[in-house]
Amino acid sequence: MRVIVCADAYAEAYFSALKGLNHTFEIAGLMAENTDANRKFAERCQTQLYTDIDALPDKIDLGIIARAVPFSLGGCSTVAEQFIERGIHVYQEEPVQKDILIHLMKKAKKNSLCYRVGKPYLRLPAMQAFCSCMKKVLEDRAVYEIGIDADLGICYSIIYLLMNILPKARSLTSLNFKEVSSGRYVVFGEMGDIPFQFQTNALRHSPFPVLHRIIVNTDRGSLSLNGSQGPIFWEEAVKVPLENLSFRESRQYISSFVPSCQLIWQNQAHSIGKFVLQEWPSAIREELLQMELAMQMKRQDAVLAQKEILCAGNWEAILGNTYSEHFEGRREAVKHDLWNPAVLKYSINKKTDLTGEELISYCESLEFDFLSLCVEQRAQTLLVTMLHFLQEKGLFLSADTSYRAEEIIQKVGVASEHEHVLLRWIDVLSQKGFLTFINGKYSYTAKVTEEQVKRGWKEMAYLWDYRLSSPKSTEYLQNNVRSLSSLMDGSQKATLLLFPEGRLDFADSLYKETVILQYCNHMIARTVTDYIKKKEEDKREGKHNRLKVLEIGAGTGATTDTILSHLSQTPYIDRVEYLFSDVSSFFLQAAQKRYEVNLPVTYQIIDINSDLDGQGLEKDSMEVIVAVGVLNNARETNHAVAALLKILRKGGILLIAETVAEVLDILVSQAFMMEKPEDVRKGENKTFLSAEVWRKILNEQGKLIGEYPKDGHPLNLLGQKLFVVGKKEKICI
Known part of the structure; x- marks a missing residue:
């Protein structure tokens, strides 16, 4: 059967449904307005776009009319009648007014066609x-x-x-119609002798039926459906015992142990994306299979037709005027204002970090498509921000001007120690198509507006805050963006933006409250704990020697906290000697104040870019070495890894967590406080080593024995890896 889809919005759901029925239906084209979006959609679906019914090809069996049909095509009912006149069966998505419904049904019956009102909801x-x-x-x-x-x-x-479920439900009675505010209506009445209250917002119309709530109040409690994806709740009625002064002696006591609110049903595919891309097309698919059976019969089912007419009459009695005034007469797009409800949870517990199984469960729930969107949108926003900054400096304002790298450096006024950062900007902007590089000069491909930048940051905050990171992380990046001029010329120290007035709130948000680092820290703590447990249980190793753990570049103590928390829950905490180290005494002083006196922690200043032997770290002295986000600041990564493995004992483990992708937010913030690399990154003009390069280095210097997240895990999109490394001998893990 050849099908034409007539739709103004979200035709994708119908195309998706039809493709799942390609053994029965063949898409003959899209009937819609001649807009750029519709042309692109038709091209993507490899189908023809028709803007006039007279242009449709012959031998169309079925016309699908979505709820939103452009008025340039005549509206839903007009298109339906034109289809019938051409001998085409019609599936029209509800709603339909009663007189129009009767007219179309009669016309379809006269032409031996099927006209059906669809209700995929x-x-x-x-x-x-x-x-x-x-x-x-x-x-x-x-x-x-x-x-x-x-x-x-x-x-x-x-x-x-309601007509199908309620007993004696036919025509509505005792209707009382009231407009409580502009576009907001309340209707009181009875259906099947049961009172109802119907509220609707005529200005809130969405192409997908998502916004609604149904509550059934009974003598025992309330049954409620909250939205098109659920959940369904039963809320028990709370009754005060009247027959006895004591609740324990009352009849209500026997049911007092029942939860006051019970989750009856919950949809596993709970995201709006799954609803739009999977559940809604699936519902349409079921509707179309029923439509196919009706088309084969070539007649209307009399019982269903009468029920449809009755429904249309009831709907018109309640909302007919509302529909006519606020829907048929208006085609205004609904403004989608971004607001993240996760802020509600934060308002209660003031916490964005997760721990233990809660963290692992959350990480497993993150979908690949969602993380891809987050990463892509963040990168796009930061690229737009970079180009906008350069344009504010008088660069790339017209397509006919181009600049050499030296000219860009001079125009921006960048300090010599930060020139490599700006050059990295230019390189990334060129790679992503924002700049073109021809004959040694750069020129722009599109101008960026301030509105684009603001919209990008708002979308980024919506996607990342409370889901993948703390709002403080976004605030920190925005502070850096506002200070880009002074960061570039060196008058603003990047460390003071990360630690304003010596505070750790921004640093904590970056290292403790981002999901990927929480995940890495959890895996580090679990690996260290498992290693120490195995060592302690192995009698051959001797239980009386303390196990030395060294953390290089411990900084704010985000990883330290997680490791010590895990170890504190085991009997092995007293068998550990934990050396907390950093290049800055600031972090050591803060750590000494934070950790309890009875924890086995000592403190030492250690610089990864200096000789470790000269800093008191002996060969083969450490059982475990932890380095999180510190080796990217090493001038020469190979030498740093070799030095750490040198002080690692035979059978010990070195845990390295590093950024393994060019994370663009670093280029507007911490890149201004990082050492200029002297290894392979310098030649490739990169800030970070890739996972492949890390594997090569680690296997050259030692033996890579594990990494997290594992290949194929969606968290890899966030560009962080934990590598577990040992010497080339046998590893005890």
Whole structure:
């Protein structure tokens, strides 16, 4: 069967549904307005775009009319009638007004065609689960009232559902219609002798039926469906015992151990993306299979037709005027204002870091597509920010001007010690297509506006804050962006932006509250704990010698905290001698104040870029060495790794956590406080080594025995790796 899809918004759901039924249906084209977006969509779907019904090809069997049809094509009902006149069966997504419905049904019957009003909403898993629950409630309990708060676009389906479930539900009675505010309506009435209250916001219409809530109040409690994906709750009624002064002696006591609120059903595919891309097309697919059966019969089902007409009449009685005024007459796009509800959880516990199994569970729940979007959007925002900064400096303001690297450096006024950072900017902007490099000169491909930059940062905060990092991390980056001029010329020290007035809140947000570093720290702590446990249980090693653990570049103590927390939960904490080291006495002083006196921690200043022997670290002296985010600041990575392995005991482990991708936020912040590399990064003009290069170095100097996240894990998109390394001899782990 050849199908034409007529839609103005989100035709993708119908195309996705039809592709899943390609053994039955063949997409003949898209009927829509001649816009750039529609042309691109048709091209991507490899189908023809039609802007006029007269241009449609012959032999179209089915016309699918989505709820949103452009008025330039005549609107839903006009297109449906034109399809029928051309001998095309029609599937029209609800709602339809009663007189129009009757007219189209009669016309389809006269032409031996099938006209069907589609209600894919009723085929969603959450809705089907709620129907089952509601039927059981009606069997067992007395229903007092039904409350509905719904987006205008799905009211028709909800009315149809109530008509199917409620006893004696036919025409509505005792209607009282009230507009409580602009576009906000409340309707009181009865359906099947059960009172109902219907609230709808006529200005809130969305192409997808997401916004709604249904509550069924009974003598025992309330059943509620919260949105098109659920969940479904049962809330037990709290009754005050009247027959006895003592609650324990009352009849209510027997049920007092029942949870006051129970989760009855929850959708596993809980994201809006899964709803739009999977559940909604699946519901449409089921509808189209029913449509196929009706088309084969070439006639209307009389019982279903009467039920449809009754539903249309009830819908029109409740919302007909509302629909006509606020939907048929308006096609204004709904503004999508970004707001992250995760801030509500933070408002309660003031905590963004996760621990233990809670952390692992959260990391496993992160989807590849979501992380890809986060990383791509963050990179795009930072690239736009960089180019905007250069344009504010008078560079790349017109396409006919180009600059050599030396000219850009001079124009920006960058200090000599930061020239490599600016050169890295230019290189990245060129790689990503924001600049072109021809004959030794750079020119721009597109101008960046301040509005683009602001929108990018707002979207980045929405995606990252509370989900992958702390809002403080975003605030820290924004502070750096505002200070880029002074960072470039050296008048602003980058360390003072990371530690303003000696505070650690920004540093903690970066090292303690980003999901990927929490994950790495957890895996480090687990690996160290497992190693020490095995060593202690091996009698051949002797239990009386303390196990020495060295942390290089411990900084704010984010990794230290996690390791000591894990070890404190074992009987082996007293068998460990933990050396907390950093190049700065500032961190050592802060650590000495933070850690308890009875913890086995000592402190020492150690510089990874200086000879370790000369700093009192003897050969083969350490069982475990931890280095998180410190070797990227080593001038020569090979030498640093070799030096650490030299002081590692035979059978010991070296744990290295490093950034392994060109993370762009570093280029507007911490790059201004990092050592200029003298290894392979210098020749390749890179800030960080790739995972492949790290593997090569580690296997040359020692033996790579494990890494996290493992290949294929979505967290790899965040550009951090933990490497577990040993000497070339046998490793005890």
